[in-house]
Amino acid sequence: MASPDSGSVDLPVLTFGGKVSQYSPQALPTGASPYNQDVVFSGTDPSGEAIVGGVATRPGMAPFYAAPFAGNPTVNWLKTFIDLQDIIHLLSMDSLGNVRDESPCPTVPGVPTIIGTILANSLMQSDSLLGREWMAISDVADGFGIDIPRQWNGQYFDRISQVGPGAPPIATNYLPPPAAVNGGGAGAPLTIVAAPNGAVTTDLITVVYPPPPPPPPRGPKGQQFY
Numbered sequence: 681m682a683s684p685d686s687g688s689v690d691l692p693v694l695t696f697g698g699k700v701s702q703y704s705p706q707a708l709p710t711g712a713s714p715y716n717q718d719v720v721f722s723g724t725d726p727s728g729e730a731i732v733g734g735v736a737t738r739p740g741m742a743p744f745y746a747a748p749f750a751g752n753p754t755v756n757w758l759k760t761f762i763d764l765q766d767i768i769h770l771l772s773m774d775s776l777g778n779v780r781d782e783s784p785c786p787t788v789p790g791v792p793t794i795i796g797t798i799l800a801n802s803l804m805q806s807d808s809l810l811g812r813e814w815m816a817i818s819d820v821a822d823g824f825g826i827d828i829p830r831q832w833n834g835q836y837f838d839r840i841s842q843v844g845p846g847a848p849p850i851a852t853n854y855l856p857p858p859a860a861v862n863g864g865g866a867g868a869p870l871t872i873v874a875a876p877n878g879a880v881t882t883d884l885i886t887v888v889y890p891p892p893p894p895p896p897p898r899g900p901k902g903q904q905f906y
Contacts, residue, residue: 757804763834764811796837
């Protein structure tokens with residue numbers, strides 16, 4: 681920054697609005713910033729002096745977890761998140777692609793839980809909105825997106841996508857359970873005895889034979905061919 685000269689004019693900042701990420705930077709009011717993770721607006725400054733309605737550089741990180749992560753990876757992302765039940769979560773993502781959640785936070789020493797995995801050696805940037813943490817994942821080298829964005833609401837770690845399921849459906853044959861088919865057995869014998877206990881002339885007895893074959897087709901002028 682150039683040194684002040686006789687033509688310089690002081691521009692006081694009367695309001696420290698904090699981080700406002702839901703609007704474009706051009707539309708932010710005075711004192712608001714879309715990205716200020718290195719700024720603290722309350723508490724104490726790095727020298728230990730109390731801050732009342734002021735702003736200072738965020739102090740450095742201190743050891744928090746009870747034990748190093750398995751494999752001794754680097755931590756590429758760290759973020760605090762408050763869910764709809766006002767529970768504070770400490771989220772982190774390491775270079776192996778493991779995304780962890782420590783809640784309720786702070787609980788020292790912290791023992792985080794792996795809530796999901798993404799591509800290894802990634803970077804992440806996120807914002808909190810509507811009770812969820814929305815995560816964008818990019819490549820370390822050029823910053824391009826390399827994995828599907830994720831969301832976390834304190835219970836479910838889901839992907840954000842407008843496409844179908846990530847895995848194709850699997851179709852298998854359906855084999856119904858076996859069914860036992862049993863015959864009705866032989867019919868009971870029918871004995872026809874003499875009158876008056878047996879059949880009498882007034883009874884209707886129907887005897888059904890197989891139907892006769894159809895007649896042969898008619899020839900010219902109604903003649904039949906045999």
